[in-house]
Amino acid sequence: MGILDVDSLSITIPSSRGDLRVVDQVSLAVESGEVVAIVGETGSGKTLTAMTALGLYPTRARLAGTVRVQDIEVIPPSGASDRLVRGRIVAVVLQNPSTSLNPVFTIGQQIGELLRTHQRLRKPGDIRRVAVDYFREVELPRPDAVFDAYPYELSGGMQQRVLIALALACRPKLIVADEPTTALDVTTQAQILAMLKRLRAEHGMAMLWITHDLSVASQVADRIAVLYAGAIVEMGPAGRVLREPEHPYTRSLLASLPTRGKSVRDLAGLPGDIPSPAAIPPGCRFHPRCPRRFAPCDTIEPAQRWLDPERMVACHLFDPPAEYTGTETP
Amino acid sequence: MQSLPRYVLERIGYTLILILGITLITFFLSHVVPSDPAALYAGAHPQAAQIAAARHRLGLDQPLYIQYLLFLKGLITGNWGLSLRTHNPVLRDLVTFFPPTLELVIAATVLALVIGVPVGVYASAHPNGIVDGLVRILGASLLSVPAFWLALLLQIVFFGHLHLLPLAGDVSSQYSQNLPSITGFPLLDALLTGRFSLFLDELDHLILPAFALAAYPIGLVARMTRANMLDTLSSDFILMARANGYPVRKIYSRYALKNAIGATLTVLGLIFAFSLTGDFFIELIFFWQGLGIYAVNSIQYLDTPAILAVVVIVATAYTVVNLIVDLLRRAIDPRITM
Amino acid sequence: MFTRAAPQVAPGPRLPYVGDLLGRSRQARLGAWVAVVPLAFILGVIFVAIFAPWISPHPAQGAGESNLVAILQPPSHTYPLGTDELGRDILSRIFYGARVSLLTSFVVVAIAIVVGVMIGAAAGYAGGIVETILMRLTDFFLAFPSLLLAMAIAVVIGPSLKNMILALAVSWWPWYARLVHGQAVVLRHLSFVRAARVAGVKPFTILIRHIVPNTITPVLIQGTSDVGSAIIAAAALSFLGLGAQPPTADWGSMVSLGREYILVQWWYVTFPGLAIFLTAIAFNLLGDTLRDINDASARRA
Numbered sequence: 001m002g003i004l005d006v007d008s009l010s011i012t013i014p015s016s017r018g019d020l021r022v023v024d025q026v027s028l029a030v031e032s033g034e035v036v037a038i039v040g041e042t043g044s045g046k047t048l049t050a051m052t053a054l055g056l057y058p059t060r061a062r063l064a065g066t067v068r069v070q071d072i073e074v075i076p077p078s079g080a081s082d083r084l085v086r087g088r089i090v091a092v093v094l095q096n097p098s099t100s101l102n103p104v105f106t107i108g109q110q111i112g113e114l115l116r117t118h119q120r121l122r123k124p125g126d127i128r129r130v131a132v133d134y135f136r137e138v139e140l141p142r143p144d145a146v147f148d149a150y151p152y153e154l155s156g157g158m159q160q161r162v163l164i165a166l167a168l169a170c171r172p173k174l175i176v177a178d179e180p181t182t183a184l185d186v187t188t189q190a191q192i193l194a195m196l197k198r199l200r201a202e203h204g205m206a207m208l209w210i211t212h213d214l215s216v217a218s219q220v221a222d223r224i225a226v227l228y229a230g231a232i233v234e235m236g237p238a239g240r241v242l243r244e245p246e247h248p249y250t251r252s253l254l255a256s257l258p259t260r261g262k263s264v265r266d267l268a269g270l271p272g273d274i275p276s277p278a279a280i281p282p283g284c285r286f287h288p289r290c291p292r293r294f295a296p297c298d299t300i301e302p303a304q305r306w307l308d309p310e311r312m313v314a315c316h317l318f319d320p321p322a323e324y325t326g327t328e329t330p
Numbered sequence: 331m332q333s334l335p336r337y338v339l340e341r342i343g344y345t346l347i348l349i350l351g352i353t354l355i356t357f358f359l360s361h362v363v364p365s366d367p368a369a370l371y372a373g374a375h376p377q378a379a380q381i382a383a384a385r386h387r388l389g390l391d392q393p394l395y396i397q398y399l400l401f402l403k404g405l406i407t408g409n410w411g412l413s414l415r416t417h418n419p420v421l422r423d424l425v426t427f428f429p430p431t432l433e434l435v436i437a438a439t440v441l442a443l444v445i446g447v448p449v450g451v452y453a454s455a456h457p458n459g460i461v462d463g464l465v466r467i468l469g470a471s472l473l474s475v476p477a478f479w480l481a482l483l484l485q486i487v488f489f490g491h492l493h494l495l496p497l498a499g500d501v502s503s504q505y506s507q508n509l510p511s512i513t514g515f516p517l518l519d520a521l522l523t524g525r526f527s528l529f530l531d532e533l534d535h536l537i538l539p540a541f542a543l544a545a546y547p548i549g550l551v552a553r554m555t556r557a558n559m560l561d562t563l564s565s566d567f568i569l570m571a572r573a574n575g576y577p578v579r580k581i582y583s584r585y586a587l588k589n590a591i592g593a594t595l596t597v598l599g600l601i602f603a604f605s606l607t608g609d610f611f612i613e614l615i616f617f618w619q620g621l622g623i624y625a626v627n628s629i630q631y632l633d634t635p636a637i638l639a640v641v642v643i644v645a646t647a648y649t650v651v652n653l654i655v656d657l658l659r660r661a662i663d664p665r666i667t668m
Numbered sequence: 669m670f671t672r673a674a675p676q677v678a679p680g681p682r683l684p685y686v687g688d689l690l691g692r693s694r695q696a697r698l699g700a701w702v703a704v705v706p707l708a709f710i711l712g713v714i715f716v717a718i719f720a721p722w723i724s725p726h727p728a729q730g731a732g733e734s735n736l737v738a739i740l741q742p743p744s745h746t747y748p749l750g751t752d753e754l755g756r757d758i759l760s761r762i763f764y765g766a767r768v769s770l771l772t773s774f775v776v777v778a779i780a781i782v783v784g785v786m787i788g789a790a791a792g793y794a795g796g797i798v799e800t801i802l803m804r805l806t807d808f809f810l811a812f813p814s815l816l817l818a819m820a821i822a823v824v825i826g827p828s829l830k831n832m833i834l835a836l837a838v839s840w841w842p843w844y845a846r847l848v849h850g851q852a853v854v855l856r857h858l859s860f861v862r863a864a865r866v867a868g869v870k871p872f873t874i875l876i877r878h879i880v881p882n883t884i885t886p887v888l889i890q891g892t893s894d895v896g897s898a899i900i901a902a903a904a905l906s907f908l909g910l911g912a913q914p915p916t917a918d919w920g921s922m923v924s925l926g927r928e929y930i931l932v933q934w935w936y937v938t939f940p941g942l943a944i945f946l947t948a949i950a951f952n953l954l955g956d957t958l959r960d961i962n963d964a965s966a967r968r969a
Binding site for chain 2: 087103167
């Protein structure tokens with residue numbers, strides 16, 4: 001059964017510069033036990049998309065489309081959808097560990113509240129025991145001491161592990177991980193990634209992984225969705241997307257990854273920057289930076305085309321409008 | 331980070347220096363003022379002989395610095411001098427007048443916390459709603475209302491029209507002959523001697539003055555709590571707590587409040603210490619025999635020993651209150667180093 | 669061939685998920701009311717103060733002349749807010765009282781600002797022993813309950829309007845000194861100040877032309893709110909008889925006199941006090957609005 005089902009979600013935020021379409025008709029699904037990665041640059045709307053799974057979005061935003069978690073309608077909100085979903089089904093690991101923990105409460109107090117709410121533990125002894133178990137699972141040294149510690153007493157890597165333990169303590173079916181390794185150094189990154197893979201294997205929960213780093217996605221994801229300026233441009237099984245990227249944006253993302261054998265000169269960065277939501281280009285939103293654009297790209301927005309049941313691309317190269325079939329593609 | 335005992339000791343030391351400085355300045359300032367303490371002590375229409383006797387009695391015929399040293403010595407030994415106005419040992423006057431003020435100020439502070447904090451939290455939970463707008467307007471009003479006028483209005487409404495509460499004084503006349511006196515705190519003494527009707531009567535008299543005094547702090551606490559809560563509520567860790575299913579009411583009443591309350595406590599501490607003499611108008615209007623009235627009467631009479639004593643008390647109170655607030659804040663937020 | 673797209677915009681300020689502070693439509697309209705009404709009220713009070721002799725129903729009484737035929741009358745057609753113990757029309761007295769209140773509070777705040785800013789700027793800029801001395805002095809004045817200090821001064825130099833203004837200003841300046849001092853310290857390390865100093869510009873000139881203008885905005889905002897507080901403080905002192913002397917109309921002394929008649933002739937205490945209250949709150953709200961505007965423009969910058 002699907003855990004998360006996002007159907008044509010659009011998020012518009014009113015601002016002094018006009019209405020900003022920060023998320024544009026995004027559809028994706030996460031099945032039980034699978035890891036889906038949303039890949040995109042900063043500002044592509046990936047965090048916003050993921051947070052709507054929890055019913056969390058800016059108060060001023062206008063939403064269209066639907067988001068369902070298991071069978072519960074989260075967008076548009078229904079009844080006690082928030083209370084049923086948050087923590088119980090979906091838990092969150094946020095990006096910046098040092099600001100994601102309340103500085104005036106001990107780690108034990110913070111995880112204790114979650115255990116009380118989601119696992120109905122009451123006795124302090126039980127809470128401590130279960131909490132320490134989770135700390136051990138996330139490979140924290142001296143888990144007993146961590147329970148009594150305050151967040152500022154822990155290092156960044158330890159704090160991140162604590163965040164993961166907090167999410168696990170909810171016993172969720174889906175964990176939304178927002179760039180969980182970005183704030184860490186490379187060594188710790190690798191450790192955390194390995195640990196998460198192990199945890200996922202052991203607990204069997206699904207994950208929605210948000211990242212700007214394709215290499216990270218390549219290590220954890222079953223499926224990848226590539227987000228550009230608020231719209232999904234390519235989606236498919238991780239292996240296939242990484243080995244045979246179809247959309248020019250995905251291709252350039254891959255090309256910019258450092259691998260052995262490539263020199264710095266070879267790293268093809270893309271010219272230009274991701275457009276702001278106030279100034280999305282007409283037609284295909286990627287066309288100003290696309291090395292393969294041709295006639296229809298600056299006027300007609302490409303539809304999402306399913307190349308096979310698992311593979312989706314939104315690009316005129318794969319679905320040229322009628323009058324352009326047969327035209328020379330550059 | 332230092333250890334706690336050492337920190338407290340340092341603060342005590344700092345207080346002593348502060349008292350030294352303030353009394354020195356006040357002492358010498360008071361001698362700049364054109365008045366003759368001996369004449370004041372001798373009362374109305376004194377004759378030369380009486381003034382001379384008074385001068386000797388008060389030790390005013392000694393050089394100035396000796397007087398100051400004697401004063402300091404007196405502070406430590408418990409001889410705080412004689413009031414020029416009441417002719418009592420100043421310390422005895424203080425023991426009479428300080429506790430009622432302390433009771434009043436404590437009551438007002440409790441009101442400020444008990445009313446101001448929940449209101450501020452509620453407003454932050456429903457920002458930009460009708461309640462929030464009302465809270466902001468009411469808060470601004472409470473901060474701008476003249477205390478003496480509010481006190482008078484309360485008298486008009488609750489005594490004059492509704493006949494609910496007494497006009498003034500701290501106790502009804504039927505009890506005033508036979509008041510217990512153990513600690514000097516009226517409410518406490520009534521409780522300790524088991525006289526409940528007396529206790530209730532004194533409580534009745536405390537209500538209007540306490541509310542009049544509490545108006546400004548309530549407005550301030552409500553406003554600050556609201557602002558600090560809104561600030562805290564936009565943090566990452568609150569977002570995470572909400573996302574992971576923390577019970578919503580607990581987020582407001584505990585989880586976010588603990589972060590937001592610190593600055594409010596500091597300000598409340600300052601208001602507390604200020605009100606020990608700053609409640610003068612309330613005391614005047616409600617005929618409350620407290621430190622505020624004593625201080626102002628002393629100033630108007632140029633009763634130097636009394637003024638000095640009040641200054642010492644107030645400076646000490648400031649430091650003690652600040653110390654308590656600091657310790658509280660450290661207990662709340664372990665990151666605060668000293 | 670490849671056009672450079674719009675420069676990347678950071679994803680915006682951190683979107684607060686709980687309650688946005690700056691809103692639209694209903695929010696903005698309400699906000700406009702809160703800003704405009706106090707300003708209009710203040711302009712009204714100023715107008716009344718200036719033109720009191722012409723718009724008061726009984727200008728002579730406002731200025732102090734007795735009217736013993738109508739002692740302590742309740743509000744009526746002839747005397748809209750009632751009369752006092754000398755039969756004088758309270759509404760007219762309130763109009764005339766506005767002159768005293770506005771004059772006093774403006775002057776007090778003005779003096780306090782000038783003195784406080786100079787001391788604070790000098791302390792912050794000079795540093796070293798000068799700074800320490802000046803700031804210790806400021807702290808001492810701050811620790812003293814300001815009302816008592818003002819009272820003490822007023823008692824010693826005698827009760828009159830002029831002396832009351834002086835006493836209040838003396839107890840008020842430390843706040844501005846504190847405010848300015850912090851900013852001055854920051855400024856003195858900035859490059860353009862250092863450049864001026866190296867170039868040999870005299871310290872006083874640096875203070876006037878560089879330090880003060882850059883610290884003046886929060887001072888003015890605070891000052892606006894403080895006019896409201898000064899009105900209350902002045903009323904409090906005149907309540908004790910330390911300010912304007914009779915027969916000059918003054919809101920504070922009116923409340924004090926009215927206290928005797930509080931239980932029956934309630935209007936005597938209520939209306940002058942209401943004048944104090946409304947004027948003070950108008951200035952406070954105005955100060956709040958200025959602060960909001962200032963914060964918003966700083967955020968946008």
